[in-house]
Amino acid sequence: VRKKDGQRSYQRCQEQASPQFKRVLVTGGAGFLGSHICRRLLAEGHEVMCLDNYFTSTRSGIADLMGHPRFEFIRHDVTEPFFCECDMIYNMACPASPVHYQWNPIKTTKVSVLGTIHMMGLAKRVKARILQASTSEIYGDPEVTPQSEDYWGHVNTIGVRSCYDEGKRVTETLAFDYLRMNNVDIRVARIFNTYGPGMHPYDGRVVSNFILQALHDEDITIYGDGSQTRSFGYVDDTVDGLIRLMNQAGLPAVLCIPCFCQNSWWRFFVVT
Ligand SMILES: O=c1ccn([C@@H]2O[C@H](COP(=O)(O)OP(=O)(O)O[C@H]3OC[C@@H](O)[C@H](O)[C@H]3O)[C@@H](O)[C@H]2O)c(=O)[nH]1
Numbered sequence: 001v002r003k004k005d006g007q008r009s010y011q012r013c014q015e016q017a018s019p020q021f022k023r024v025l026v027t028g029g030a031g032f033l034g035s036h037i038c039r040r041l042l043a044e045g046h047e048v049m050c051l052d053n054y055f056t057s058t059r060s061g062i063a064d065l066m067g068h069p070r071f072e073f074i075r076h077d078v079t080e081p082f083f084c085e086c087d088m089i090y091n092m093a094c095p096a097s098p099v100h101y102q103w104n105p106i107k108t109t110k111v112s113v114l115g116t117i118h119m120m121g122l123a124k125r126v127k128a129r130i131l132q133a134s135t136s137e138i139y140g141d142p143e144v145t146p147q148s149e150d151y152w153g154h155v156n157t158i159g160v161r162s163c164y165d166e167g168k169r170v171t172e173t174l175a176f177d178y179l180r181m182n183n184v185d186i187r188v189a190r191i192f193n194t195y196g197p198g199m200h201p202y203d204g205r206v207v208s209n210f211i212l213q214a215l216h217d218e219d220i221t222i223y224g225d226g227s228q229t230r231s232f233g234y235v236d237d238t239v240d241g242l243i244r245l246m247n248q249a250g251l252p253a254v255l256c257i258p259c260f261c262q263n264s265w266w267r268f269f270v271v272t
Contacts, residue, residue: 028057030062052075078111078118089130090133137165198235
């Protein structure tokens, strides 16, 4: 504000900020789910800081967001500390496709463990609410189907999927220890197999593989005997669930998204 004598005065940020609009940090914000979260938050009027190192994502995935007045991209690897002022954190950074997370499994474990320590530490420091992305893979090779939030899982600690499964289990442990020790306002979402627009054609997961094979008139590759089941989530519904989990009080601190029964792929593809 310019006063009569020509001097400038500045209102304090807290006075200017509308309480309904938040400064939100989205790690992995250039990725498949992260970019959809950024878009939804911008549409709701929030200020979005998108943190990503393009490990499994590309600039083109968020090209539509660049230049948006409330969008800021920060190229950064969450395995290194990061500090900023924010009200909410969606900690989404981690390769999610089995092909990608097994490519450098030590890095995958580091992203989960160090990335979560850095983001929980930041949430504690700036008193931000934090949503930690977990996964259906924390159940490992489950003995119970469908899995509910109170099932503890059946995980191999030394298999090729362990870097992701165990890494994500530690993210949950860290979240709850930051809650118990430092009263950090946490949310944990166990995200199941998500598909939809913006998914990389060579993501390597079953939905994009099958679609690509069908488009190229190639044989569909079914690993194993095809008796596996998955709970598939359309990306808009998954983002709805994540945003509601973040915003609502009184929901369980851990939530499976989507939280309906497991389908065989055959049923999924026929129904969809
Ligand atoms: O071409 C393919 C790809 C996959 N599959 C099978 O399809 C099933 C689903 O495999 P995907 O590669 O899509 O991924 P998964 O469901 O195992 O895990 C995924 O979903 C849950 C997320 O939280 C994880 O990030 C992600 O790893 C598996 O049983 C897999 O063996 C095929 O039969 N053919």
